[in-house]
Amino acid sequence: MKVTLISIPVQDQQKALQFYTEKLGFIIKKDAPLDGGNRWITLVSPEWQDGPELLLEPAPLHFEPSKIYQEALMKAGIPYTQFDVDNVEAEYERLIKLNVDFSVKPTEMGTLKFAVFNDTCGNNIQIVENL
Template structure:
């Protein structure tokens, strides 16, 4: 077995698409209409275009437990997921210049450096650099 898809719940797929492509640099891979204004919308990393696809999942709009879970994570300040970074400090500076809001500045924690930002779509995302 292998991981091919990873879902991130988003409240607005179009807003999420803009954030994840324009700010974070992901590349749109699939964009198929599903009806009811929903889309099968996936992104990939530019460094690993054949790697796992990130699904911008509209679940919070249609499944209340997903919305409750997403809200609870945000309220507690917990990241929904994490992305690897080769240089958290450089990514932090680049994203700050693009207007991305961070709740945690780059911080060393043992063998890693982490930072946490708001994806504007209901999630905290952590970026991690192995030291």
């Protein structure tokens, strides 16, 4: 058994697509129309194109429990998910230059360094570097 798809709820698929590709650097793997004006959009890391796909899921628009959960995580400052990076400081500096809003600046905790940013689509995302 292996993980092939990770879903992240987004409030606006097009806005999320722009953020995740233009600012975070993911690349589009699949983009297919679905009923109701939604799309099946999956992204992959350019460094691991055969790795797990990130689905930009429009669930908060159509499923109230998803919206409530997403809003509760955001209000509590809890990241929805995490992305590993080689260097948190360098990624933080790169994203700051692209006007990405961080709620937690690079912070060391034990054997890792992390930072948390707002993906503009309803989620806090954590980046992590293993030290």
